[in-house]
Amino acid sequence: MSKRFGDSVAVDDVTLTIEPGEFMTFLGPSGSGKTTTLNMIAGFTDLSAGALEIDGRPVGGTPAHKRDIGVVFQHYALFPHMTVAQNIAFPLQQRKVPKTERERLVAAALETVQLPDHASRYPAELSGGQQQRVALARAIVFSPRVLLMDEPLGALDRKLREFLQLEIKRIHREIGSTFVFVTHDQEEALILSDRIAVFNNARIEQVGTASELYERPATLFVARFLGESTILRGTARPDGSGSAIDGAGFAVRAPGRIEGGKAALVVRPERLRLTPDEPVTADGANAVPVTVVEEIYLGAARKLEVALPDGGHGLVREQAGSLSDLRVGDRAVLRWHPDDCVLLPDDPTIERIFT
Ligand SMILES: Nc1ncnc2c1ncn2[C@@H]1O[C@H](COP(=O)(O)OP(=O)(O)OP(=O)(O)O)[C@@H](O)[C@H]1O
Ligand SMILES: [Mg+2]
Numbered sequence: 001m002s003k004r005f006g007d008s009v010a011v012d013d014v015t016l017t018i019e020p021g022e023f024m025t026f027l028g029p030s031g032s033g034k035t036t037t038l039n040m041i042a043g044f045t046d047l048s049a050g051a052l053e054i055d056g057r058p059v060g061g062t063p064a065h066k067r068d069i070g071v072v073f074q075h076y077a078l079f080p081h082m083t084v085a086q087n088i089a090f091p092l093q094q095r096k097v098p099k100t101e102r103e104r105l106v107a108a109a110l111e112t113v114q115l116p117d118h119a120s121r122y123p124a125e126l127s128g129g130q131q132q133r134v135a136l137a138r139a140i141v142f143s144p145r146v147l148l149m150d151e152p153l154g155a156l157d158r159k160l161r162e163f164l165q166l167e168i169k170r171i172h173r174e175i176g177s178t179f180v181f182v183t184h185d186q187e188e189a190l191i192l193s194d195r196i197a198v199f200n201n202a203r204i205e206q207v208g209t210a211s212e213l214y215e216r217p218a219t220l221f222v223a224r225f226l227g228e229s230t231i232l233r234g235t236a237r238p239d240g241s242g243s244a245i246d247g248a249g250f251a252v253r254a255p256g257r258i259e260g261g262k263a264a265l266v267v268r269p270e271r272l273r274l275t276p277d278e279p280v281t282a283d284g285a286n287a288v289p290v291t292v293v294e295e296i297y298l299g300a301a302r303k304l305e306v307a308l309p310d311g312g313h314g315l316v317r318e319q320a321g322s323l324s325d326l327r328v329g330d331r332a333v334l335r336w337h338p339d340d341c342v343l344l345p346d347d348p349t350i351e352r353i354f355t
Contacts, residue, residue: 001050003036010036012202013050018180020055020145023172026182027189027225028199034182037199038148041180043067054146065094067146070139070177074151078123078134084110085119088138095142109137112171129160133167140175150182165191186226198222214268220347223266230272230314230334232288233346236263243343249309252286254343262346269317271340274304274324274332285335290314292330306334 003011011033018024026034039045040052043064052059059067070091078087085106092102110116113133123131132152139147149168153161169192172179183189189196190210197207198221206218210226217223220231234247242255245263254265274292293313294305302323304316314334318324326332 001037001040001047001052003033003040003045004048009202011040014202014204016197016204016207018178020178021176023169023179023181023192023194025189025193025196026180026199027184027186027196029184029225032199033202034184034199035150038150038180038182041146042069042071042148068142068144070142070144070147072132072135072139072147072149072152074154078131078138080123083120083122084115084126084134087123087134088141091138091142097142105141106137109141112140112174113137113167128156129164132156132164136168136171140171140177143175144177146178146180148180151184152181153188154183161188168192189226196226198225200225215342217266217342217344220264220266220344220350223342223344224350228269228315230267230269230308230316231312232265232267232308232314233310233312234263234265235261236343237261242338245343247310250288252288252341253338254341255339256343258343258345260345264344264346264350265341266344267314267336267341269303269315271336272314272316273335274306274316274318274326275335276324276326276330276332285337286341288334290332290334292326292328292332295328306332308334 001011002009002013014037026037028034036045040047043059043062047060054067079090088106088109089102092105097105110119113136115130115133118126118130123134126134153164156164165188181192193210195207195209196213197204198213200221206213206222213222213226217226223229232247232250232252234245236243236245236258238257239253242253243257243263245252245254245265252265288308290306290308292304293307296303301317301319304318304326306314306316308314316334
């Protein structure tokens with residue numbers, strides 16, 4: 001499906017199947033089309049082109065309130081003049097659920113979000129996190145098939161966000177509905193999701209489980225956006241079943257082939273080893289001469305930032321217990337097995353600072 005606003009394309013031919021009961025996360029930078037896609041699913045925004053089905057039925061002509069979808073936004077959007085119980089009962093009243101059943105469902109929803117004692121409070125008497133839990137209760141009280149959440153934790157501080165991430169995960173397990181969650185926080189996406197759709201420039205670049213995206217990024221953008229990596233750039237040519245890549249000051253090997261020759265090699269920090277010796281490749285490993293430029297202490301591990309011969313920077317993760325003796329300023333050799341890197345067509349718009 002696609003969405004245009006005047007001349008600009010907010011969502012460009014996005015195709016996606018979300019499985020029943022799945023926790024799907026839309027991850028991507030600001031302006032990449034996540035909210036617009038969510039709004040089309042919810043029925044708040046018309047499609048410019050394409051089609052949308054829920055449970056195998058086209059919903060193009062179905063208004064938002066008839067789609068059986070619950071929605072939670074970044075800002076709580078509770079009715080300030082209603083109590084917590086009245087807020088949560090609202091969608092049930094709209095659906096003409098009888099009073100006793102309504103009270104039972106409101107109490108159950110309050111239990112689910114762990115606020116059973118707050119029914120008679122007003123939103124202004126709740127903390128931000130509590131308000132967001134009430135918004136969640138209001139969205140799930142009518143047992144929607146689908147729950148859409150647009151950065152619901154974005155306005156909360158880190159501790160509360162981490163707590164509510166686990167709550168949302170638990171609620172997903174409990175109620176079994178399909179969840180679609182929008183965030184631009186990769187850690188949040190990794191914690192919550194069965195699968196992640198990575199948005200960039202109005203398109204989905206890749207859909208997959210966290211480990212698929214991390215181990216086998218399909219594009220340089222996905223590699224950069226999800227997790228840390230070292231990126232080496234060079235010219236690739238076929239070599240056996242894989243490729244040989246020549247860069248400025250190094251020659252390495254990688255699995256697979258690419259079109260066009262201009263290559264970017266992606267290696268994750270825990271796949272790299274730093275050794276103080278000369279760059280010999282007798283063990284079949286790739287070896288690139290580097291200089292250690294920064295050391296970052298992480299308790300259970302440390303990260304070393306290294307300067308690559310072509311002017312770029314790389315990042316190595318060493319577990320506590322198997323730390324090298326290397327220090328800032330030391331010359332060293334960066335090693336990894338050719339199978340432990342991913343060869344991708346270069347994308348000159350993507351810089352290679354790690355993070
Ligand atoms: N109502 C609108 N009118 C015109 N342009 C819009 C409208 N809504 C969104 N856009 C544009 O469509 C593009 C995608 O916006 P969208 O809100 O879907 O991004 P997003 O991925 O949710 O970003 P963020 O992380 O900042 O919320 C942006 O360029 C935005 O400016
Ligand atoms: Mg948005």
